Each structure stands twice: as C-alpha cells, then as structure tokens.
Amino acid sequence: MTSSMESNISAPWMDRAWIQEVLRDVEMDPSLSVTDCHVTDASSKGDHYLSEMQRITVHLQRAGCTNSRMSLIVKNLPAGEEMRKQLACSTAFPNEIKFFSQILPKFEAILESAAAGCFKPLAARHIHSRDTVPYFLVVTDLAPEGFRMAARQRGLELDHCLLAMKALARLHAASVALRDSDPLLVESMKENIFSEEPPSGILQGFSKPSIVSIAKLVRQWPDGGEATATKLLDLADTFCQRLRQQLSPEGNRLNVLIHGDLWTNNMLFKYNDVTGGVEDIRLVDFQLAMYSSCAIDLQYFIHTSPRDEVRVAHTEDILREYHRELSSTLQLLGQAGKAVTFRELMDEYERKGVYGFLISLFVLPLFMADCENAADTEVLMSGCNYSESSDERSSNKEFVKVMKRLLPLFEKKGFF
Known part of the structure; x- marks a missing residue:
C-alpha cells in the first residue's frame, strides 16, 4: 500500500518512518510497524486562526496482533508567511x-x-511535540471516539x-x-x-x-x-x-x-x-x-x-x-x-x-x-x-x- 503522507503533510520530514519511530516510543512497542499513512485537512477556513491542523490516519502492524488503525491530529504553524x-x-x-x-x-x-x-x-x-521553531504538536484524534464540534x-x-x-x-x-x-x-x-x-x-x-x-x-x-x-x-x-x-x-x-x-x-x-x-x-x-x-x-x-x-x-x-x-x-x-x-x-x-x-x-x-x-x-x-x-x-x-x-x-x- 502506498502512503499518501509525503505529498500532503505540511512538514515534509514527518514521513512514515518518523511516525513509526514516534509511535514505537509512545506505545513502548519496538515491534510496531506503520504500513500506511493518509493525511487530510482537519479544519476549515474560519475554524482556527493561529494554527494549521491535519489529520493523519495511520495503519499499524504489531507482533502477534491483528492490524489496527490510529488517527492523530498534527498542529503546525499556519501556512501564511506573516502569521508564521x-x-x-x-x-x-x-x-x-x-x-x-x-x-x-x-x-x-x-x-x-x-x-x-x-x-x-x-x-x-x-503524543509528540517540538517546542522550538518550527513548532508542532501531535495529539490523539478524538473524532473516532465520536467527538465533534x-x-x-x-x-x-x-x-x-x-x-x-x-x-x-x-x-x-x-x-x-x-x-x-x-x-x-x-x-x-x-x-x-x-x-x-x-x-x-x-x-x-x-x-x-x-x-x-x-x-x-x-x-x-x-x-x-x-x-x-x-x-x-x-x-x-x-x-x-x-x-x-x-x-x-x-x-x-x-x-x-x-x-x-x-x-x-x-x-x-x-x-x-x-x-x-x-x-x-x-x-x-x-x-x-x-x-x-x-x-x-x-x-x-x-x-x-x-x-x-x-x-x-x-x-x-x-x-x-x-x-x-x-x-x-x-x-x-x-x-x-x-x-x-x-x-x-x-x-x-x-x-x-x-x-x-x-x-x-x-x-x-x-x-x-x-x-x-x-x-x-x-x-x-x-x-x-x-x-x-x-x-x-x-x-x-x-x-x-x-x-x-x-x-x-x-x-x-x-x-x-
């Protein structure tokens, strides 16, 4: 399965290998493998003004377990040069x-x-963050649990x-x-x-x-x-x-x-x-x-x-x-x-x-x-x-x- 992450994510270095490394550390499971990622926008114009948010759907494999899926929200600096x-x-x-x-x-x-x-x-x-420029924040996505605006x-x-x-x-x-x-x-x-x-x-x-x-x-x-x-x-x-x-x-x-x-x-x-x-x-x-x-x-x-x-x-x-x-x-x-x-x-x-x-x-x-x-x-x-x-x-x-x-x-x- 081909990842659509590299072409869509606003921070290009957040690739599949990076997500895998982060999740292995967070889940304390070195067997965890990220087999696929898909990125979509997580907000519309007028919803937020101080950030840009994207949803990453991650497909996972773990040793001895059936395949699973995790959804994450990545919050970045907005795209506009002056706001950034x-x-x-x-x-x-x-x-x-x-x-x-x-x-x-x-x-x-x-x-x-x-x-x-x-x-x-x-x-x-x-889940993960960086507190120096370029800032970013990764948290769990609450939408799969049924939460919405x-x-x-x-x-x-x-x-x-x-x-x-x-x-x-x-x-x-x-x-x-x-x-x-x-x-x-x-x-x-x-x-x-x-x-x-x-x-x-x-x-x-x-x-x-x-x-x-x-x-x-x-x-x-x-x-x-x-x-x-x-x-x-x-x-x-x-x-x-x-x-x-x-x-x-x-x-x-x-x-x-x-x-x-x-x-x-x-x-x-x-x-x-x-x-x-x-x-x-x-x-x-x-x-x-x-x-x-x-x-x-x-x-x-x-x-x-x-x-x-x-x-x-x-x-x-x-x-x-x-x-x-x-x-x-x-x-x-x-x-x-x-x-x-x-x-x-x-x-x-x-x-x-x-x-x-x-x-x-x-x-x-x-x-x-x-x-x-x-x-x-x-x-x-x-x-x-x-x-x-x-x-x-x-x-x-x-x-x-x-x-x-x-x-x-x-x-x-x-x-x-």
Missing part, C-alpha cells in the same frame, strides 16, 4: 505544548487519584454550556491543586498572546480592523449614532493595553490556569446515539492558556459561545453550574479551603466585565463569520484595512443582533 513570522516569536505554541506535555497529565493524575473513575479525560492525549455560527444550547462549565471547573480546580505541589510550573504560564509586552502583532492586526468595522456598522444603524461609533474608534488605540490590564493576575485568590480561548470550536462534544443528547466533552486548543483570574475564562465563554437567547436567559444558571462543579471538585481534591462563595465569584465576574466587552469587539465577529467571509489572516497581518475591502464579518445578521443588544449595555456600564 508572528507566531514563531509568540507564546502560543510553547504555551500549548507545555500545557499538553507537562500540565494536562498532572491535572488528570490529580483528578484520578482523588476519585478513581469519576473524572473523564479533559482533552486529547499528547458544535455548529459554530448557531451558538451553544444550554445543555452544551452546562457541560462546558463542568469541564472548565475541573480544569481550574486541578490547577489550584497543582499550584500547591508545583507552584513554579503553574506560575510559569505568565502570559499569552493577548498579554505579551510589547503587544503581539497578531493582537494588533486582528483587533483594530474588528473595532473599525463595528464602528462603521454602528454608523449605519437607524438607532445607532456618531457618538457611539467615535467612542469605539477611540478605543482602538488603547485596546491592547486594556486587554493586558484585565489579564494581569494581581495576586488574586481566584487565579487559576485558564484555558484562555474557551469558545465553541475549542470544545468537542459527544452525543448519545439513541437520544441525540449531548453527553460528553473534551477541551482543545490551549494556545492562550495562562495564569490569570478564573473569571477571564467565564467572560470569554459567555461572550463568544452560547446562543444569544441562552446568553440572555441563562447566564446566571451557567455561572452557577460552574460554581457548583468548582466547589465540589475542590472539596474532592482536598482544597475546600480555596473555594469561594457564589457571590464572590459573581463579584469577580463583574470586575472582569471589561474583558467580556473587549472580546465581543475583538473575536466575536471572527467567530460568527461564515466560511466565505472568514478573515484572511495574511491580509490582516499585512496592515491593510480589512474592514474597507472584502470584510463582511460584522454584516452577519446574528452578529448585528447580538451587538445591538450588547453595545448599549457595555456603554451604560462605562466600558467605553
């Missing part, structure tokens, strides 16, 4: 590689030892949101326990691409066009106004600084290792074959993981992921589910003294409200765009005014509806 240049000197890939290779295994060991059999894995299993543009229903909060709370609780035993490892995740100083070119390249585009849109609304649009444009010059301020840990007792990018496409769901109901979840993409307030993840999730009707009616229910799971997991981990009341959590959530506002301006138009109108990262990185060319992200009807509701609330709170 920016990401090569950012924290995105090193953070994710550290999270998968060092931190997640400790999290899952902590959770498993506290209550054997009660906790499912938080994410895919790390929810509909990105529709937004999550309440049952999906509650399941996401349980997974997030376990992640946060495990980080509290790990900080007790290995504070240096936890606190080594000091920044992400949003908090880097000087500001990342990626942050600047993405944020200003989004804000300009939204301000332009506000001017066109019958009930909009020049004053609101002008205030939004003024924000563009201080956006990066305000984002960094919100992410600063500040010695907060609610600090944890946050996911940092918890939105619809960074969660994979499994559905019941009979009822169709959602029953399990795995988290993916830890490129924005860092040590910060747990409320950063909550604000990010609430302002990017639920269907807007769910966001309006059930934000408190979603946050209560997070608080319940966080409290019960901390107790199981022997960390009950670190728990907070729901009122304390809500106070922190409100204190980080500006972050939810900034994220709504920055990434929500990207996340809600259809594939045809997804942002071209190379155009953004080139410094072109994307909002004045072919950018139709903010003309999305659902996005317009959401922003017409949210902007007056944000303005009333004095966020801009």
Whole structure:
C-alpha cells in the first residue's frame, strides 16, 4: 500500500518512518510497524486562526496482533508567511505544548487519584511535540471516539454550556491543586498572546480592523449614532493595553490556569446515539492558556459561545453550574479551603466585565463569520484595512443582533 503522507503533510520530514519511530516510543512497542499513512485537512477556513491542523490516519502492524488503525491530529504553524513570522516569536505554541506535555497529565493524575473513575479525560492525549521553531504538536484524534464540534455560527444550547462549565471547573480546580505541589510550573504560564509586552502583532492586526468595522456598522444603524461609533474608534488605540490590564493576575485568590480561548470550536462534544443528547466533552486548543483570574475564562465563554437567547436567559444558571462543579471538585481534591462563595465569584465576574466587552469587539465577529467571509489572516497581518475591502464579518445578521443588544449595555456600564 502506498502512503499518501509525503505529498500532503505540511512538514515534509514527518514521513512514515518518523511516525513509526514516534509511535514505537509512545506505545513502548519496538515491534510496531506503520504500513500506511493518509493525511487530510482537519479544519476549515474560519475554524482556527493561529494554527494549521491535519489529520493523519495511520495503519499499524504489531507482533502477534491483528492490524489496527490510529488517527492523530498534527498542529503546525499556519501556512501564511506573516502569521508564521508572528507566531514563531509568540507564546502560543510553547504555551500549548507545555500545557499538553507537562500540565494536562498532572491535572488528570490529580483528578484520578482523588476519585478513581469519576473524572473523564479533559482533552486529547499528547503524543509528540517540538517546542522550538518550527513548532508542532501531535495529539490523539478524538473524532473516532465520536467527538465533534458544535455548529459554530448557531451558538451553544444550554445543555452544551452546562457541560462546558463542568469541564472548565475541573480544569481550574486541578490547577489550584497543582499550584500547591508545583507552584513554579503553574506560575510559569505568565502570559499569552493577548498579554505579551510589547503587544503581539497578531493582537494588533486582528483587533483594530474588528473595532473599525463595528464602528462603521454602528454608523449605519437607524438607532445607532456618531457618538457611539467615535467612542469605539477611540478605543482602538488603547485596546491592547486594556486587554493586558484585565489579564494581569494581581495576586488574586481566584487565579487559576485558564484555558484562555474557551469558545465553541475549542470544545468537542459527544452525543448519545439513541437520544441525540449531548453527553460528553473534551477541551482543545490551549494556545492562550495562562495564569490569570478564573473569571477571564467565564467572560470569554459567555461572550463568544452560547446562543444569544441562552446568553440572555441563562447566564446566571451557567455561572452557577460552574460554581457548583468548582466547589465540589475542590472539596474532592482536598482544597475546600480555596473555594469561594457564589457571590464572590459573581463579584469577580463583574470586575472582569471589561474583558467580556473587549472580546465581543475583538473575536466575536471572527467567530460568527461564515466560511466565505472568514478573515484572511495574511491580509490582516499585512496592515491593510480589512474592514474597507472584502470584510463582511460584522454584516452577519446574528452578529448585528447580538451587538445591538450588547453595545448599549457595555456603554451604560462605562466600558467605553
């Protein structure tokens, strides 16, 4: 059987022999042979912006065993020259590689030892990685287990949101326990691409066009106004600084290792074959993981992921589910003294409200765009005014509806 890997893989040195060597080491089986590989794209335009992902289907032979198949996900630097240049000197890939290779295994060991059999894995299993340029990460593919993304543009229903909060709370609780035993490892995740100083070119390249585009849109609304649009444009010059301020840990007792990018496409769901109901979840993409307030993840999730009707009616229910799971997991981990009341959590959530506002301006138009109108990262990185060319992200009807509701609330709170 002829391998199709050599012609399709974005890193040519990742050939069949290399995959075989890696899997022999990971599986601790020198008899393992890779007989065939096939590579396909693992994401579509608009699904991810900071990486390129491919799926490798590997056919295996082992001594004394029937032939088997394994599916892997390989995450590389994106193809665009400017994005590769920016990401090569950012924290995105090193953070994710550290999270998968060092931190997640400790999290899952902590959770498993506290209550054997009660906790499912938080994410895919790390297979191999390289933390120097050119970065790459290889993890197990969760698709063969039945996990898949929810509909990105529709937004999550309440049952999906509650399941996401349980997974997030376990992640946060495990980080509290790990900080007790290995504070240096936890606190080594000091920044992400949003908090880097000087500001990342990626942050600047993405944020200003989004804000300009939204301000332009506000001017066109019958009930909009020049004053609101002008205030939004003024924000563009201080956006990066305000984002960094919100992410600063500040010695907060609610600090944890946050996911940092918890939105619809960074969660994979499994559905019941009979009822169709959602029953399990795995988290993916830890490129924005860092040590910060747990409320950063909550604000990010609430302002990017639920269907807007769910966001309006059930934000408190979603946050209560997070608080319940966080409290019960901390107790199981022997960390009950670190728990907070729901009122304390809500106070922190409100204190980080500006972050939810900034994220709504920055990434929500990207996340809600259809594939045809997804942002071209190379155009953004080139410094072109994307909002004045072919950018139709903010003309999305659902996005317009959401922003017409949210902007007056944000303005009333004095966020801009």
